Amino acid sequence: MRGFVVNVPTSDLDLASDALWQLGVRAIEERRDESNDLIELWTAVGDHDDAVARADIALAGRWPWQVIDIMDAAADTWREFARPMWVDDTLVVVPAWREPPGTDGVIAISIEPGGAFGLGDHPTTLLSLRAALRHVVDGCHVLDVGCGTGVIAVMAAMLGAGSVRAVDVASAAVEATRDNADRNGVAGVVEVDSTPADDIEGRYDIVVANILAPTLIELADDLQRLTGADGCLVISGVLDDRHDHVVGALAPMVVERTDTLDGWAAVTLRHP
Ligand SMILES: C[S@@+](CC[C@H](N)C(=O)[O-])C[C@H]1O[C@@H](n2cnc3c(N)ncnc32)[C@H](O)[C@@H]1O
Numbered sequence: 001m002r003g004f005v006v007n008v009p010t011s012d013l014d015l016a017s018d019a020l021w022q023l024g025v026r027a028i029e030e031r032r033d034e035s036n037d038l039i040e041l042w043t044a045v046g047d048h049d050d051a052v053a054r055a056d057i058a059l060a061g062r063w064p065w066q067v068i069d070i071m072d073a074a075a076d077t078w079r080e081f082a083r084p085m086w087v088d089d090t091l092v093v094v095p096a097w098r099e100p101p102g103t104d105g106v107i108a109i110s111i112e113p114g115g116a117f118g119l120g121d122h123p124t125t126l127l128s129l130r131a132a133l134r135h136v137v138d139g140c141h142v143l144d145v146g147c148g149t150g151v152i153a154v155m156a157a158m159l160g161a162g163s164v165r166a167v168d169v170a171s172a173a174v175e176a177t178r179d180n181a182d183r184n185g186v187a188g189v190v191e192v193d194s195t196p197a198d199d200i201e202g203r204y205d206i207v208v209a210n211i212l213a214p215t216l217i218e219l220a221d222d223l224q225r226l227t228g229a230d231g232c233l234v235i236s237g238v239l240d241d242r243h244d245h246v247v248g249a250l251a252p253m254v255v256e257r258t259d260t261l262d263g264w265a266a267v268t269l270r271h272p
Contacts, residue, residue: 003044004055006065010037017041019058021237022212023051024117024148024170027078044070044115050171051115084108085120087129093120093151096183107158110183111149115172118148118210124236127259127266128152128210131234135268136161140205143167143226145197145219146237150177150190152208157186166192167200197222204228210236210266213246220249229271232256236266243267 008016013030020028020043031040052067059065082095091107094100100108111119118125125148132152136142139162144153147166154177157164164186166177174194181190197219207227209216216223216235227233233253238246240260246267247255253269260266 001044001070002052003042003068003070004059004065005068006041006043006059006063007038008041008063010039012063013039016059016063018212019062021117022215023054023058024146024168024173050169054169082119082121085126087120087126087133087155091129091133091155093129093155095119109151109155109158111151111154111180112176112183113149114176114179116149116168116170116176117173118151120151123261123264124210124266125151127261127264128208128234128236129155131236131257131259131266131268132156132206132208133159135206135232135234137205138162141165141202141228143200143204143207145207145209145223146173146211146215147177147192148173148210150180150192152210153177153190153192154180154184154186156206157181157189158184161189161206164190165200165204166190167195167197168192169194169196197226200226202226203231205231206234207231208234208236212237213239213243216246217249220246224250224253224271227253227269227271231270233269234266235269236264238265238267239263240265 025043029042084094096110096112136159138160142156142161142164144166147168153164153166177192181187257268
């Protein structure tokens with residue numbers, strides 16, 4: 001298993017953490033050096049070369065960083081702290097190595113993250129899942145851009161979506177989504193690959209994109225184009241007090257609703 005250590009001044013902590021989330025990491029450990037103003041950010045990225053190549057683009061020239069080998073056991077200590085995450089009273093995301101709660105009438109989604117982001121416990125994932133949950137109806141067509149573990153795509157399929165397209169630039173995410181769709185019995189509904197957004201065709205009833213602001217802005221034209229005339233677009237990965245610029249990039253789409261959790265927001269938009 002490989003990982004990164006990034007050395008950042010305290011003042012750059014949020015910026016650097018955002019850049020790492022953008023790479024699709026699952027968890028970031030902060031190690032502070034009391035003798036100076038530097039923080040080390042440690043994170044594991046699995047064994048995929050493309051994650052290292054993308055880190056080079058995202059981090060190079062901004063902060064010193066290095067690739068490290070992490071013992072699989074050390075990289076996996078977070079697993080013992082992972083718990084089921086309730087999306088609402090009817091739906092729970094369960095780490096694949098935990099027992100699902102045996103409650104009648106509850107949908108349990110089993111997720112093995114592999115090298116991808118999205119166990120349902122990050123505020124942006126939870127907000128995206130709740131927004132998607134409000135809109136999925138039988139037979140609808142869903143697009144999940146930046147699918148990570150596929151948790152949103154799999155949930156939509158389990159709730160009765162007719163088709164779900166999931167895409168991600170990270171090969172670890174494509175692999176994890178395929179595996180999780182299979183694990184939850186919806187492999188026949190979820191189509192997953194690494195097609196760039198500008199090569200995707202058609203229009204969807206629900207488009208979900210939980211990706212950080214700079215990428216959402218880059219993808220804004222495609223996200224609009226891919227959202228059906230009566231469909232909705234859910235963006236997350238944005239800060240609750242700083243996302244006007246992302247909404248601006250999506251104009252003339254209009255904001256229908258904004259939900260916030262722990263400093264993050266999910267915004268649901270529609271065509272005027
Ligand atoms: C914050 S994670 C979200 C994962 C999952 N959808 C969730 O909500 O937990 C963002 C994901 O977007 C992917 N990503 C980043 N830029 C992308 C792009 N331009 N197109 C597609 N996926 C992208 C990353 O690889 C990462 O898996």
